[in-house]
Amino acid sequence: MDALRVQYANLELVENQQLHKTEGLSSTAALVVRRGQPFKFTAVFNRPYRPNRDALILRVELDRLYNDIPITYSKDSSQSQWAAYFQQSSLDSGKTSVCVNCPANAPVGVYQLQLLLMSSAGPYSFKVGQFALLCNPWCPADSVYVPDESQREEYVRNDFGLLYQGTAKNINFRPWSFDQYERGILDICMMMLQVSNEHKANWRSDYLSRADPVYISRVISAMINSSDDCGVLLGNWAEDYTGGVHPSEWSGSGEILRQWAQTRFSPVKYGQCWVFAGVMCTVMRVLGIPTRVVTNYDSAHDTNGNLVIEEFYTETGEKLPRGQDSIWNFHVWVECWMKRADLGGSFDGWQVLDPTPQERSGGMYRCGPAPVKAIRERRMGMPFDIPFIYAEVNADVRVCIVRQGQVLSYSTDTGRVGSLICTKSIGSNRPQDITSTYKYGKGSTPAVATSSRSAEGLSVMLTLLKAPVMGGSISFSVTVTNKENTPKTVREHVNAQAKSYNHTPSDAFWEAHNTIQLAPNESKVLQHQISYSRYAGLGDGQLVNLAAVVMDVATQESILASEEFNLSSPVINIRIADEVSIVAQRQQVAMVTFSNSFSEPVSGVLTVVGAGLLDDKVLFNVALQPGESMEIPVNFTPKLPGVKMLHASLKLNDSAAVIRGFRTITVQSA
Known part of the structure; x- marks a missing residue:
């Protein structure tokens, strides 16, 4: 009898990725699946499989670590162990489907899949292919499990968002494209783990630790900034952006991540807090960890830890640049949803992570994960970085009037810091007030200035x-x-x-x-x-x-x-003639309009982007007299069904102002 050999293997991409909610995520690993949930592949042999003569073993490899799994006929398996079994009894024909169970706590990474055949003719191996393994918020046994489907759709699968800026009394939006479905983004996010300091220091420990989203999020928090490693973004708050891009000009994560990868991990210039947070949200959603971007208005940076921020004014009302402490009108970070077994389980849920380099944590510029509940309850001794975040939302402000270095008078404001904390609402473009999750007795901020x-x-x-x-x-x-x-x-x-x-x-x-x-x-x-x-x-x-x-x-x-x-800016309008008929793979037209409400001529470059709608950004030169309007058609072709966003921005030539507008679009299946 001939030795058993594999002639062909099929990873069943379409079926598996639909079941694993990974449609649209593209990787050189071909197959993208989530842990804690089985996937299958089909193998065709040169002859029928004979259990009494042949032995089939599935080898699952993560770099130099591997598991050898006997393929059995039993479907009974634990969610905590790797297992493989024949899914259908067609072995007599030489074709079979093998079902693979991934543990719900398996390390995130890119795996190799091999079939090892043991027969009288000797051992033989066949490379089935690669698969990328992500966390699974749909699996109750996974530590990132979220029971609500609308939250999973918003915080994992949604590829656009709104980042809130301005002030608590006049909130400005900044549309942001997370771009997790763009070509190459998943591979770049996986590579970010590979080039981290933790992986370089001890690759084995790093791989094994990737089972825990607490560990993953802490690594990514450090890797988004480039202060201690070959991280993604170089921060710049000096008002001189020579040699790079002004942080306000970025509109999404994809361009930043691709530039970082294409330059062999040289830092992208430049980022500020909302850019750091937007990119981190992309990476965490790609890895399967539910994530949302959060804005804290009147955010304190308390360098000495006394929970008091001092501000100084002259007797004629001019604010002075004194003191090491500061208050940012807004500061943007992310929250990730995960269990905290390391804290006894009572602090599961949303965790603050801040990739903006402000203070070192464990020797590196990173922050979190810190349970929002622990911040609210002032659990200062818990990991990670709770005292710093607590001060960001709770410090008092002492305002002093000075003359020749002497304080003439002062007043203390106990309610200004952390005046409003918000995030994008589920399925809506409105901000959701989540201040009360951080602070007792806090509601919405009055709208009157x-x-x-x-x-x-x-x-x-x-x-x-x-x-x-x-x-x-x-x-x-x-x-x-x-x-x-x-x-x-x-x-x-x-x-x-x-x-x-x-x-x-x-x-x-x-x-x-x-x-x-x-x-x-x-x-x-x-x-x-x-x-x-x-x-x-x-x-x-x-x-x-x-x-x-x-x-x-x-x-x-x-x-x-x-x-x-x-100051609120004028808005660019985007309209589509027949929004109910937008279907995947069919070209549509959006009309982008803007009226010059300024008292002087304006000119600049209009940029239109849309993840899943446009292959690349579209640029137009614009010049308008006072009161003059423009109307520009933009052709786009949706790739996949779902809610997408078109975003237009007009960068003026003679001003640093950027005028924006966006429209969310619901794409139907073809």
Whole structure:
């Protein structure tokens, strides 16, 4: 009888990937599956298989580690062990299907699959192929299991999102394409594990540790930034982006990850917090770990750990660059869903991970995973990095007015830091307020931009009269009240400073000074307006720090009210004639429109991107006179069914502003 040989093997890609919810994920490993769930392959032999003469063993290899699994006729197997069995009794014909059970705690990685045939003719091996093994949020035995299907769709399979910026009282959106279904992205994410410091230090320990999403997320948190390793992104907050890309110009993760891989892991220039978070969300979703991007408004960076952030103003209301601590108008990180067996299981659920390089954790720039529940309960002794994150959402703010180095007066604000924490809602483009998951007794932030302070003899209130819009005037009022029964002479100093979300403001670009007389217990309202020409040079995402200091001339008592706000930009509109008829593999047309609402001509480059809709970005040169409109057709062909996003951005030539718009599109099966 001839020796048993394999003539052909088929990994049954379409069937397996539909069952494993991995359709669209592309890899050189061909097959992409999730652990804790069986997959099958078909083998054709040169003759019928004879159990009494032949022995079949399945070898599953992860680099130099392997498991040899006897292929049996029994379907009984444990989810904690590798197993293989014949799925159908067609062995007499020389063709059979083999079902492979992957343990729910198997290490994530790229595996080789071999058939080892033991017969009287001697041993023989046949390479069946490669498969990429991911975590499985659909499997109850997996430590990333999420019971709700809508959450799995949003936090694992959705390939676009909205990253929220601006301020808590005027939230701005930034569309972001996670690009996990783009060609080569899965391979790059797997390679990120291979080039990590942990893998270089001890490859065996690294492979075995990849069974645990706590370990995986900590490795990826370090690898997204390039501060200690050959990580993906180089951070830059210096306002000089020579030799790279301004962080505001990125629109998705795919371009960044491909550039990193193509340059043999040289850091991509440049990233800031939302870019780090967007790229990390992509990697974690690709690896099968449910992930969402989170924005913390008025985020504290408490370097000395005393939970107090000090801010200093001159007696005329100019904010000073003093102190090591800071408050970012917003800071963006990610949350990943996983069990925490290392913490006894009572802290399962959402975990904070922050790849933005701020402080070292275990000798490297990374942060987390820290259970959101532990942050809320102030469990400072738990891993990882809970004290730092707790301060980001809970520190007090002490605002001091100084003259020649001496503090004239100060006030303490206990509610400003962590004023709003939000993420994209499931199946919606609205922000979801999740502040109460981090802090007790916190709800939504008021929408009215008003700041008020009161002292013994005076009170002052600063109020924006309308939401500031780029191109229009900034209108606000300062209300001064004499709280005593004697008249007062009061000096009012108001100034506006431009600032980045994470920096102390620059010099004032506008100021006003007034002397007013107040009768006993009288209030006066002073109206102010800043024209567009005074702030036209503000860059994309820049904010305004507006401060009013009122001083009693007789007593020198000073009191300050301040407000930091962003200016809303005009919006690009995208419309599709017949949205209900959008089907996969059929060309469609989107109309991209924009009207120049500025008082001067604008010109720039319009970029349109869409993961799963466009093969590459589409660029148009735009030049518009005041009041003039454009309408540009963009052809696109959806690759797969599902909800997708078209994103348009207009980068102006004579301004650092970027104007954006997006539209979500539901693609039906062909």
